Amino acid sequence: MGTPDLTKPLAGIGGFFMMAAHTLRAIAGRPFAWDEFVRQAWFVARVSIMPTLLLSIPFTVMTVFILNILLMEVGAADLSGTGAALGAVTQIGPVVTVLVVAGAGATAMCADLGARTIRDELDAMRVMGIDPVAALVVPRVLAATLVAVLLSPLVTCVGLIGGFAFSVYFQNVTPGAFVYGLTLLVGLPEVLIALIKAALFGLAAGLIACYQGISVGGGPAGVGNAVNETVVFSFVALFFINVVATAVGVKATA
Template sequence: MAADTLLVMFRPPFAWRELLQQCWFVSRVSIFPTLMMSVPFTVMAVFVINLLLVEIGAQDAAGSGAALGAVTQIGPMVTVLVVAGAGATAMCADLGARKIREEIDAMDVLGINPLQRLVAPRVVAATLVALLLSPMVTAVGLIGGFTFSVFLQNATPGAFVAGLTLLVGLPEIVISLVKSALFGFTAGMIACYKGLSVGGGPAGVGNAVNETVVFSFVGLFVINVIVTAVGVKATA
């Protein structure tokens, strides 16, 4: 299904209106929870890192740890955890409801490819939203980490800002964006697959939504480990 979806993405006609609607929907349900989650995640990481830095007398290096954590891990992961938990589940429920109402079968009878009409726009929307939200999450997380470190743990503002680029550069940013895109694509694909394979009536839709969350989270962590390992090896 993933291979077929990739093929129909580049085959006209593309459902641009459906894509815009799905992008707006996923953004609307994801942006506020994502930004709110980025602050405690980053602050927690900065707090733990600063405890260690205080012990060794290097508290002014807090910016380096905050940037490394926010850019490489927290930004992509927080973004797609919310996208998978909010947007992907809604996609699965929508497609599952269409499936049990036999709308998908009706589209097949009419000669309309469901992958091209329904799946491709949703997968592209999840990928784009995840790709665009990740930098926003990273920025908000860094601002929260700066505020926490400077005002609550007495770090030097100038040293914090100067340390942001000490361990993080263009390669780390590119890897972060690649992670976000892969995460969004995976979450959208799992949601669409589970939605189109629903069986057993309304109860089956609920089970498919639950399975979407579980499979998406497991897949995201596996992809994160692989991409992180490859990225560290490539940039070492």
């Protein structure tokens, strides 16, 4: 059995980090493509906001339901709000947001850039002296990051409202106790960490989508493969970043 050829995967990883470094440098460059940034931010928000809000309710309700069963067994059902707030703020809000942003917005970015790539539009831009990363990648990456940060608190609020309604009306938790418990373990540091996590998730999803789009090959079939790979790689990056960010956040707020 021969040794596996790792040239292509390693080349892809190297190319991704080179593009990421180029993107971070180009963010501070001038001129900034404000029109493209606004269009992309509106597009990502438009395709993501409703699925994100609808997905946040079952995620939070299921978490609260399981937690309440445990709390009722030990006679601590009044702490239901504490668990709901901790789960919604630190995990459900950022994670659900980027799942939809990566699944809807990032794939559309990848398909758009992939179509431009196979039509040689990016090469034409380079010939004209226009940097495709500054003109196309930077606005899309920042748009995905901004939308993820803005959607995360909205998802958290909707999830907490859904968790409150389910706990009070279906599991007979006292409304006052639920509301009082919201701030027992969750404060400003946890909210800030959740926003940082959402920003990192959106940044990673945007970078992966753009790299897959500008490095696509093989014609239209290659674009389809790149879109599928964008979803898979974004979800893998999401869970890796979540583990690291959560561990760092717990140590920072301990």
